[in-house]
Amino acid sequence: MNESINTGEKFREQYRLVADFSGNEPVVTDLERFRTRYLASAIGDLLFQEDRVARKMSFELIRSAFQQSGAWSESIDPLYRAIGKGEVGGFTVPAINIRGLTFETARAVFRAIRSIEGGPVIFELAKSEIGYTGQRPMEYAGLIMAAAFQEKVQGPVFIQGDHYQVNASRYREAPEKEIEDLKYLIQESLDAGYGNIDIDASTLVRLEPEDLREQQRENGRVTAQLTHFIRQISTGAGREKNHPVSVGGEIGEVGKENSTPAELEAFMEVYQEHLARLGQREEGISKISVQTGTSHGGVPLADGSIKKVALDFAALEALSRLARERYRMGGAVQHGASTLPEEMFDQFPKVGTLEIHLATGFQNLLLDHPLFPKELYQKSVAYLKEAHKKEWKEGETEEQFVYKNRKRIFGPFKKDLSLLPEKAVKEIMQSMEERFILIFKKLGLSGTRSVIDRYFPGGE
Structure with missing residues (x-):
């Protein structure tokens, strides 16, 4: 002491x-x-x-x-409710996971969105990423806030807990402890200024029962339980504008079978029933994450290239429409999209996709950049081959193993990354900013700053 x-x-x-x-x-x-x-x-x-x-x-x-300085950490809930009512639309909100060089990358995001007079963009970190990037919520939120302050941002900044996921095996062994651990993480995140939490209990979906409600029962029940917890603890929650925390749910685990409208209906029936039992009168989830053919990080082939994805845009459109029209949510959320071909991105706003999660593509841009130090990269690969050799699956090439696991270097090599040469960081971030601009434009964000001013008054 x-x-x-x-x-x-x-x-x-x-x-x-x-x-x-x-x-x-x-x-x-x-x-x-x-x-x-x-x-x-x-x-x-x-x-x-x-x-x-x-x-x-x-x-x-x-x-x-x-x-x-005129910025504040905010919930995106008011905008998503407006989209659900049909008041505004025509764009897809990017949610960006930053695993390393967080301050510098967030600055590039702010510069990119400002250059196109764009509006909503979310900064997020998944529960799993907290561990392997070595970033607790306070650190991550602080770095996003520092970047906003450095770039003289005015208005709301959206920070999100992504995939706050129930571990199915731990839940089976000790369900109460698993839920309490998630509640602790949620509380920690809100205390750090997060305004948005994505609950992922899709790991509890059981495919054995024929009845879809039974398949989704634990998913709906746990999502309702955690939604109610968030509503109980988040009144005020340190957010200046005091909007309700935006809460998301999930019906299809990413990388598994594609989601269907019937599954969404079954989930929502169970979810709403349990919310009512808990006596909650406030709004429930504002969005729903679905599976339509992608996987986190993409699927690496033997030579290290990424397998082409057959993304089901028709399913995505149907799920988004159902979420809006029947449940007044903003729509459906697409995960695992950052490694998709460029020509796919402008399809997301066309089919009414509410939000798209982007992570690995930007990680790849950093690690594969010509100015990223080769010696540091080789050192990090050697670390992976030793520290995570148990995860090297039989039949995998070294390229596949390294690609799937190099996200794990960001925590152990955080200090090394902070010492990258200034020239290298500057040029890498320039490339990053250009990539952000390209994707943001394709997602329909050009000229959407007025949307922020409309639903979050008080900024510039």
Whole structure:
């Protein structure tokens, strides 16, 4: 405890010229000086300080600067409800998972969306990614807020917990503990400023019963239970505009059989029944994740290339329409899309896809970039072959194994990534920004800033 007190005192002394520490949380008093001379140090403390007190204080400093600069962490729920009512549409919202160089990549996202006068974009991190990227919710949210502050963003910033997934085997062994662990993660995420949580209990779907309601029963029940928990704890939740947390559900595990309208109907019947039993009067989920032919990261072939995907756009369109017209949700969510061919992206808004999740394609752009240090990449591959050799499946080539597992290098090599040459980072981020612009345009986001101003007044 004394060591933490001493560390806290040193931290206060380090930032005393730009912050007031007299209250419960520090308040930045000189935004421009903090941005130009202290932000890099605060990010370093957030990433690498071993003392939890100093790490928490660095987050609070960043959040203070972020909020005072005219930005706020927000729920996208009002927009999704408006889409469900048919008030607005014609675009698909990108939800981007950032596994490494999070601050730099988020800056590229903000620059890209601003360059096309675009509106909604979500920053997200999956439950599984928390482990292998070494980013807890406070760190991830803090880095997104720091990027928004650095880029002088005005208005709402959407941060999302992606695939907050029930582990089926652990649930079978100790269901109460598995749910409590998820509740703890949800609470941690909301405390860090997340405004959006995607619940994934699709792992509990049972295909043995013929009745679809029975197949979806545990999925619907657990999703309702966690929705109710979120509604109970999130009144206020530190979000300035106080909109309800956007909650998503899922009916088809990504990479499995394609979802059908009948499955969505069965899930919603069970889900709504359990919400009613819990006495919840507030809104339920605002979107539904489905499976229409993709897989996370794509399917690597023996030579390391990615297998072509036969994506069922007709199913996606039918599911989105049903979600909107019958259940007043914003629509269906497509996962595992970042490695799809470019010509597919403009199809998503045409079929009414609400949200699309993008991760591995941007990871690949970083790791395969000509300026990514070859020595570091070789070092990380050697690490994978040793630390994760048990996951090297029989019959897999080295290219397949490395492709499927290299997402696991971001946590162990976080420090190495932070030390990449400035020239390399600049050029990699330029390539990243160009890719974001291309995809955002295809998703129909050009000129949609007015949508943000309409449903989230208070920004620029």
